[in-house]
Amino acid sequence: xxxxxxxxxxxxxxxxxxxxxxxxxxxxxxxxxxxxxxxxxxxxxxxxxxxxxxxxxxxxxxxxxxxxxxxxxxxxxxxxxxxxxxxxxxxxxxxxxxxxxxxxxxxxxxxxxxxxxxxxxxxxxxxxxxxxxxxxxxxxxxxxxxxxxxxxxxxxxxxxxxxxxxxxxxxxxxxxxxxxxxx
Amino acid sequence: xxxxxxxxxxxxxxxxxxxxxxxxxxxxxxxxxxxxxxxxxxxxxxxxxxxxxxxxxxxxxxxxxxxxxxxxxxxxxxxxxxxxxxxxxxxxxxxxxxxxxxxxxxxxxxxxxxxxxxxxxxxxxxxxxxxxxxxxxxxxxxxxxxxxxxxxxxxxxxxxxxxxxxxxxxxxxxxxxxxxxxxxxxxxxxxxxxxxxxxxxxxxxxxxxxxxxxxxxxxxxxxxxxxxxxxxxxxxxxxxxxxxxxxxxxxxxxxxxxx
Numbered sequence: 001x002x003x004x005x006x007x008x009x010x011x012x013x014x015x016x017x018x019x020x021x022x023x024x025x026x027x028x029x030x031x032x033x034x035x036x037x038x039x040x041x042x043x044x045x046x047x048x049x050x051x052x053x054x055x056x057x058x059x060x061x062x063x064x065x066x067x068x069x070x071x072x073x074x075x076x077x078x079x080x081x082x083x084x085x086x087x088x089x090x091x092x093x094x095x096x097x098x099x100x101x102x103x104x105x106x107x108x109x110x111x112x113x114x115x116x117x118x119x120x121x122x123x124x125x126x127x128x129x130x131x132x133x134x135x136x137x138x139x140x141x142x143x144x145x146x147x148x149x150x151x152x153x154x155x156x157x158x159x160x161x162x163x164x165x166x167x168x169x170x171x172x173x174x175x176x177x178x179x180x181x182x183x
Numbered sequence: 184x185x186x187x188x189x190x191x192x193x194x195x196x197x198x199x200x201x202x203x204x205x206x207x208x209x210x211x212x213x214x215x216x217x218x219x220x221x222x223x224x225x226x227x228x229x230x231x232x233x234x235x236x237x238x239x240x241x242x243x244x245x246x247x248x249x250x251x252x253x254x255x256x257x258x259x260x261x262x263x264x265x266x267x268x269x270x271x272x273x274x275x276x277x278x279x280x281x282x283x284x285x286x287x288x289x290x291x292x293x294x295x296x297x298x299x300x301x302x303x304x305x306x307x308x309x310x311x312x313x314x315x316x317x318x319x320x321x322x323x324x325x326x327x328x329x330x331x332x333x334x335x336x337x338x339x340x341x342x343x344x345x346x347x348x349x350x351x352x353x354x355x356x357x358x359x360x361x362x363x364x365x366x367x368x369x370x371x372x373x374x375x376x377x378x379x380x381x382x383x384x385x386x387x388x389x390x391x392x393x394x395x396x397x398x399x400x401x402x403x404x405x406x407x408x409x410x411x412x413x414x415x416x417x418x419x420x421x422x423x424x425x426x427x428x429x430x431x432x433x434x435x436x437x438x439x440x441x442x
């Protein structure tokens with residue numbers, strides 16, 4: 001497990017959930033909040049191991065449910081399923097191209113709320129959904145797709161900056177030293 | 184993965200009360216960020232106010248003075264009516280009504296899932312808030328308090344399945360219950376008014392107020408206006424659509440009503 005990347009991901013997940021709950025601009029402009037967790041799960045599935053994906057899904061899901069009327073834990077399973085599925089088939093999925101990341105992020109962002117809603121309905125709770133929920137779902141999916149390449153860019157840059165790089169060998173090579181004068 | 188599934192199995196099997204406590208505890212992780220966010224917003228507002236031109240401030244002051252005078256006259260009239268009401272209640276032997284106590288609160292977070300209509304406010308158990316208190320804005324009723332933690336409280340808006348309001352149509356005197364948001368439209372301010380009598384005579388534009396039945400909401404709080412009505416259940420019942428007085432998606436400040 002890459003501890004630094006795991007730490008960066010968990011901090012990003014925590015801030016993402018906070019922004020999802022408090023940032024009113026996307027809600028007022030688009031009618032739905034931005035969901036940062038599915039893009040982060042996509043990143044974790046492609047760049048890290050199963051342990052990090054599970055940790056991010058668990059902590060992110062619990063934090064999301066804590067700021068929601070959802071039963072605690074219902075968001076964890078969908079994130080975990082998506083993360084593990086992507087991790088399982090990551091060799092078969094394009095991941096270095098921007099549009100591929102967008103498509104994968106969009107599917108993940110569309111699937112996460114649907115699966116969560118399915119679990120909520122299975123638990124027997126009544127929910128407030130109407131035709132406007134369809135619009136909100138589309139907004140969450142498309143913005144999630146857009147956020148995924150951005151997450152890759154920012155998290156890769158953060159990891160690059162914060163990771164300890166191995167010291168380079170000195171450029172001086174004794175075998176190529178020019179020796180002046182006559183021996 | 185097995186650890187996660189075991190954790191979820193334990194969580195789902197816990198009693199409701201314990202689960203609520205754990206949820207409140209997890210939610211408290213965000214308290215420092217809520218505080219920082221509120222402080223930042225206050226600073227921004229102060230900064231913006233510092234650059235307001237004097238002319239705008241003077242105009243605002245003049246408007247506030249005029250409004251204040253009008254409200255004072257209305258308050259004096261209201262006080263007189265309240266005294267008269269108290270005297271008449273005393274004569275009839277009815278219970279005396281206590282005046283409303285309102286505490287303003289700021290919305291600090293909105294529900295992360297879009298299938299609930301809840302927000303979190305910056306008043307909690309330390310401020311005397313408990314579950315089931317009515318929550319208002321200047322236009323009328325918006326909901327009631329839900330789960331309460333030490334420093335924050337959840338507000339469940341009208342339209343959420345967990346907030347049912349017993350209401351009265353003022354013009355006709357018919358009573359019903361506002362149960363959930365209307366699912367057949369794109370307007371999130373429309374809610375369904377159910378449990379109306381079969382031969383209901385509702386018309387568009389009629390006003391809907393709380394009836395006081397149910398014990399949660401006091402009578403007389405504005406809720407919305409009737410948009411249309413229809414016969415359901417092969418003519419056995421009537422349902423109506425009501426447009427709420429307040430747009431809950433844009434609410435930033437609310438008032439909690441203490442009985």
